[in-house]
Amino acid sequence: MRYLGLDLGSRTLGMAISDPLGIIASSYKIVRHDEEYARLVDDVLETVQEKKIDAIVLGLPKNMNNTIGPKGELSFQFKEMLEQKIKIPVYLQDERLTTKQAENLLINNDTSRKKRKKVIDSMAATIILQSYLDKNK
Numbered sequence: 001m002r003y004l005g006l007d008l009g010s011r012t013l014g015m016a017i018s019d020p021l022g023i024i025a026s027s028y029k030i031v032r033h034d035e036e037y038a039r040l041v042d043d044v045l046e047t048v049q050e051k052k053i054d055a056i057v058l059g060l061p062k063n064m065n066n067t068i069g070p071k072g073e074l075s076f077q078f079k080e081m082l083e084q085k086i087k088i089p090v091y092l093q094d095e096r097l098t099t100k101q102a103e104n105l106l107i108n109n110d111t112s113r114k115k116r117k118k119v120i121d122s123m124a125a126t127i128i129l130q131s132y133l134d135k136n137k
Contacts, residue, residue, distance in 0.1 A: 025127075037078060041078075
């Protein structure tokens with residue numbers, strides 16, 4: 001089963017894809033958007049069809065006290081948009097601290113600040129997806 005991991009940011013959507021067995025997540029790409037979520041859903045649909053994706057894992061930002069804020073509500077709305085247009089399951093995965101984990105990983109690998117800025121959301125999507133895959137083995 002192949003999964004697509006998504007990290008929905010305010011200006012970008014980070015994407016990661018699992019291997020066909022659903023064991024290992026890898027960074028895929030970043031899509032820039034200006035809060036045009038309908039177009040973003042079309043971009044996700046294109047990736048789902050092109051890569052033969054079976055399910056989507058969308059990051060759910062929660063506050064540290066486990067409450068859902070405005071960004072979390074946006075993830076719920078985006079999940080509904082995806083489910084209406086793309087007829088595959090969409091799962092939510094807690095994404096607290098994934099961007100920080102991604103940044104630390106890139107810093108430890110001596111990735112320049114300029115390069116980190118370009119790949120951070122895709123790396124966060126990879127961490128979100130890998131967390132989901134590990135939890136559901």
